[in-house]
Amino acid sequence: MSHRIAAALCGCIASVWLAVPAFSATFADPPRIDPANLPRVGTIDERFQSYNIEMVEITGGRFWRPYRSRPDAEPTPPHPGSNTPEGMDAHLFRYRPPIDLTNTRLRMLAAALGPAYVRVSGTWANTTYFADSDEPPSLSPPGFKAVLSREQWLHVVRFSQSVNAQIVMSFAIGAGNRDATGVWTPDQAQRLLAYTHSIGGKIAAAEFMNEPNLAAMGGAPAGYDAAAYGRDFKLFYSFMKRASPDTMILGPGAVGATPAASDFLAASGHDLDALSYHYYKTVSERCGGKSVPETTLSEDWLSGTDHVLSFYRALRDRFEPGKPIWLTETADAACGGNPWAATFLDTFRYLDQLGRLARAGVQVVMHNTLAASDYGLIDEKSLQPRPNYWGALLWRRLMGTIVLASAVSFQSSLHVYAHCLRGAPGGVSLLVINTDRNASHALVLSTAAERYSLGATGLGDSDVKLNGSTLRLNVGDELPNIASEPVAAGMVTFDPGTITFLAIPVAANNACR
Known part of the structure; x- marks a missing residue:
């Protein structure tokens, strides 16, 4: 039966567990994003x-x-x-x-x-x-x-x-x-x-x-x-x-x-x-x-x-x-x-x-x-x-x-997606995924932002960290405080094997009003 399922899907590729390796930084000519001017592409x-x-x-x-x-x-x-x-x-x-x-x-x-x-x-x-x-x-x-x-x-x-x-x-x-x-x-x-x-x-x-x-x-x-x-x-x-x-x-x-x-x-x-x-x-x-x-x-x-x-x-x-x-x-x-x-x-x-x-x-x-x-x-x-x-x-x-156009191609290891920020008229949110396991990458932002970075000690870990702190339910079975870290305008770096959301409530993007 598994052959019939496989025929309906794409590709088959033996299992190895991975840790995040030592990494370097590659910041040559990083992409630039002006959140205020990202155009709307759909909903x-x-x-x-x-x-x-x-x-x-x-x-x-x-x-x-x-x-x-x-x-x-x-x-x-x-x-x-x-x-x-x-x-x-x-x-x-x-x-x-x-x-x-x-x-x-x-x-x-x-x-x-x-x-x-x-x-x-x-x-x-x-x-x-x-x-x-x-x-x-x-x-x-x-x-x-x-x-x-x-x-x-x-x-x-x-x-x-x-x-x-x-x-x-x-x-x-x-x-x-x-x-x-x-x-x-x-x-x-x-x-x-x-x-x-x-x-x-x-x-x-x-x-x-x-x-x-x-x-x-x-x-x-x-x-x-x-x-x-x-x-x-x-x-x-x-x-x-x-x-x-x-x-x-x-x-x-x-x-x-x-x-x-x-x-x-x-x-x-x-x-x-x-x-x-x-x-x-x-x-x-x-x-x-x-x-x-x-x-x-x-x-x-x-x-x-x-x-x-x-x-x-x-x-x-x-x-x-x-x-x-x-x-x-x-x-x-x-x-x-x-x-x-x-x-x-x-x-x-x-x-x-x-x-x-x-x-x-x-x-x-x-x-x-x-x-x-x-x-x-x-x-x-x-x-x-x-x-x-x-x-x-x-x-x-x-x-x-x-949904906004992010203005960043997939030619680099950074996958960048842009939306209007939920609940903030004029605000913009970016999802930045660094798929490079070895090197940090960067963007240049024209506006300050609030950062939420997900990472783990090893990519095969069942625990995930938000801005360095492990996410777990509180003692009373409540969700933890999902806190951000401020990021100044300018170059923003993203560690290898990480996923980052950037919230920019003061982007003043007219498509998001």
């Missing part, structure tokens, strides 16, 4: 930075086994049966109980990233049965692999409301959700939508199914192709316009730059509200991928997001001209992420990807996941923030919805 959705909670997290079930887990430590499922995706090795997975969406710490951390979208989907959503009764069955009905109870979905709705994260989802499309001729039926979707509305919930956006170009793995009927998808999508589209007309329709939600993605989009045959796609540079080591951490700061690794976006932008221009583009699932690697996904090393990919996609006009980016497996923003056991979470928090606090 992004206020919920641009978003995240996924997989359906299997909600119901409980077999999800990607953590790299450090022991087979004898696996929890016992509450009932027999397996929700292992079709064709996948069961040893890649481990049972996990349902996520506790009422947890105070989890809600506090998620709320700090709001407003956002929370996408409840994933491969397992394709074959999950919604038990529309007060007493859910102990076993999933024929044709389904998991059971979603009313109580579990109520927790999803209340979580979304408490953390200011609107729900995005997909629906069941497996054998249990089809008539005698194999055609999709809306019964399950109708029940779930009706219950959602009855408890005061709302579905902001929906894809028909998760990753139609991996349909067999997702539980679709054998031989499910673009023609079958097109037939079913038309039924889904008509149903949604009647049952939940305010819900945005996204599609196709395919993964990778594959010809099949084009076929599924062409088969949709309806006006989408936004084109959606998924992107992972590779598959994780648990699924047979080969990934060398040394390459993760390279332009080849980081620019993969541009190449796949170009593919989907061309499809959008052909089939849905002018429609917004949403990246509804992404992380360092499919199949739960690589071992270093939970370290500072992946924060470069995460923030650089946000910067690139915002500059390119993508409206929403949903990280997989909020708190599950190695690529979660939050550790699923301790519910402690990982380095990517701290990067996400700084992005949320500083990078506004108006």
Whole structure:
């Protein structure tokens, strides 16, 4: 099965851990930035930075086994049966109980990233049965692999409301959700939508199914192709316009730059509200991928997001001209992420990807996941923030919805992204990523700024430092004070292997007023 996943992604590249080496400084003719004159190039959705909670997290079930887990430590499922995706090795997975969406710490951390979208989907959503009764069955009905109870979905709705994260989802499309001729039926979707509305919930956006170009793995009927998808999508589209007309329709939600993605989009045959796609540079080591951490700061690794976006932008221009583009699932690697996904090393990919996609006009980016497996923003056991979470928090606090041209090319090792500063009319924020592991680099600023620099003793560390102090939750489970350091106008240097936000509230940029 891992070969099929790999075919839908880009590139495969054995794991080595790295420390930040001794470094030098290279300041010859540094780029110059005048924040007041950076032009506006576009805008992004206020919920641009978003995240996924997989359906299997909600119901409980077999999800990607953590790299450090022991087979004898696996929890016992509450009932027999397996929700292992079709064709996948069961040893890649481990049972996990349902996520506790009422947890105070989890809600506090998620709320700090709001407003956002929370996408409840994933491969397992394709074959999950919604038990529309007060007493859910102990076993999933024929044709389904998991059971979603009313109580579990109520927790999803209340979580979304408490953390200011609107729900995005997909629906069941497996054998249990089809008539005698194999055609999709809306019964399950109708029940779930009706219950959602009855408890005061709302579905902001929906894809028909998760990753139609991996349909067999997702539980679709054998031989499910673009023609079958097109037939079913038309039924889904008509149903949604009647049952939940305010819900945005996204599609196709395919993964990778594959010809099949084009076929599924062409088969949709309806006006989408936004084109959606998924992107992972590779598959994780648990699924047979080969990934060398040394390459993760390279332009080849980081620019993969541009190449796949170009593919989907061309499809959008052909089939849905002018429609917004949403990246509804992404992380360092499919199949739960690589071992270093939970370290500072992946924060470069995460923030650089946000910067690139915002500059390119993508409206929403949903990280997989909020708190599950190695690529979660939050550790699923301790519910402690990982380095990517701290990067996400700084992005949320500083990078506004108006995107500016940074005036710095990628010819150097400095990747510079510019936005209007959130909450400060006329203010500008810069994200400066030094991908050089060995040398410091510099910019010349015409205006003083407030500096927030993220670094680590080693790039493979699970702790991250802000301006030299390790970021951790306070004793009372509160976020720490996110304090800046003043930077005078003139030359500003950036240590090797660091990520820096510069806030310039007095930039007086007219595009930001």
